[in-house]
Amino acid sequence: MPEEPVIALHAVKKNYQDAPVLDIPHLELRAGIYWLQGENGAGKTTCMKVMAGLIPFKGEIRLRGDVSSKDHPVQFRRLINYAEAEPFYPAFLTGRDLLELYLGTKGGDRRLITDIAERMGVHIFVNNPVSTYSSGMLKKLSLLLAFTGQPAVILLDEPLITIDTRTLAIMYDLVRTWSANGTTFLITSHQPLDPEEITLTGTLRITDKNITLN
Numbered sequence: 001m002p003e004e005p006v007i008a009l010h011a012v013k014k015n016y017q018d019a020p021v022l023d024i025p026h027l028e029l030r031a032g033i034y035w036l037q038g039e040n041g042a043g044k045t046t047c048m049k050v051m052a053g054l055i056p057f058k059g060e061i062r063l064r065g066d067v068s069s070k071d072h073p074v075q076f077r078r079l080i081n082y083a084e085a086e087p088f089y090p091a092f093l094t095g096r097d098l099l100e101l102y103l104g105t106k107g108g109d110r111r112l113i114t115d116i117a118e119r120m121g122v123h124i125f126v127n128n129p130v131s132t133y134s135s136g137m138l139k140k141l142s143l144l145l146a147f148t149g150q151p152a153v154i155l156l157d158e159p160l161i162t163i164d165t166r167t168l169a170i171m172y173d174l175v176r177t178w179s180a181n182g183t184t185f186l187i188t189s190h191q192p193l194d195p196e197e198i199t200l201t202g203t204l205r206i207t208d209k210n211i212t213l214n
């Protein structure tokens with residue numbers, strides 16, 4: 001029997017005001033690790049925000065066959081996590097406030113997240129307000145938050161930027177391990193992803209508002 005797609009897009013359209021940015025008639029992805037490519041302004045971040053259910057769009061996305069962005073919006077958002085390219089959080093919150101919020105809404109194994117936080121060194125500054133964080137510290141926090149819950153899909157927007165080489169190795173290790181356990185990854189990066197660290201299932205390219213899979 002053919003493997004069911006983890007994520008399926010049907011007639012997805014996204015405009016900003018009157019300007020169309022995405023027009024994807026149909027796209028189905030099996031479990032795996034995908035590199036989402038496209039030139040500046042092609043629509044990669046918009047596509048991730050649409051997939052994560054963070055901005056309104058026309059059409060429908062289904063996760064694991066039966067969880068619909070239209071019919072099951074809460075369940076849908078619990079199954080897909082997104083780490084922004086340039087994370088921005090309210091300045092007065094601490095990393096721990098955000099972590100508790102995510103663990104409370106997304107659920108998942110607290111010990112596992114504590115372990116990732118310690119590996120990344122987030123535990124050192126997690127109790128400080130995010131206004132005191134460097135761009136790399138913000139990035140580490142946002143990557144950590146993307147691993148809360150039990151996501152079917154994790155979207156990483158430019159994860160390679162601003163993190164140090166030690167954190168980069170941890171990030172690649174997390175992608176490998178979680179992928180082996182069934183989580184699908186979509187990763188944008190203007191730099192190539194290291195083929196010695198991860199084996200890509202496919203490359204997605206946004207051109208002319210649509211996505212093609214190679």
Ligand SMILES: Nc1ncnc2c1ncn2[C@@H]1O[C@H](COP(=O)(O)OP(=O)(O)OP(=O)(O)O)[C@@H](O)[C@H]1O
Nearest residue numbers: 016017021038039040041042043044045046047085
């Ligand atoms: N909030 C917004 N309002 C209006 N237009 C927007 C908004 N966000 C993005 N756009 C436009 O949508 C298009 C796609 O932007 P998007 O950020 O998705 O591209 P991208 O592929 O992620 O680019 P980059 O590689 O530069 O990060 C661009 O033309 C951009 O100007």
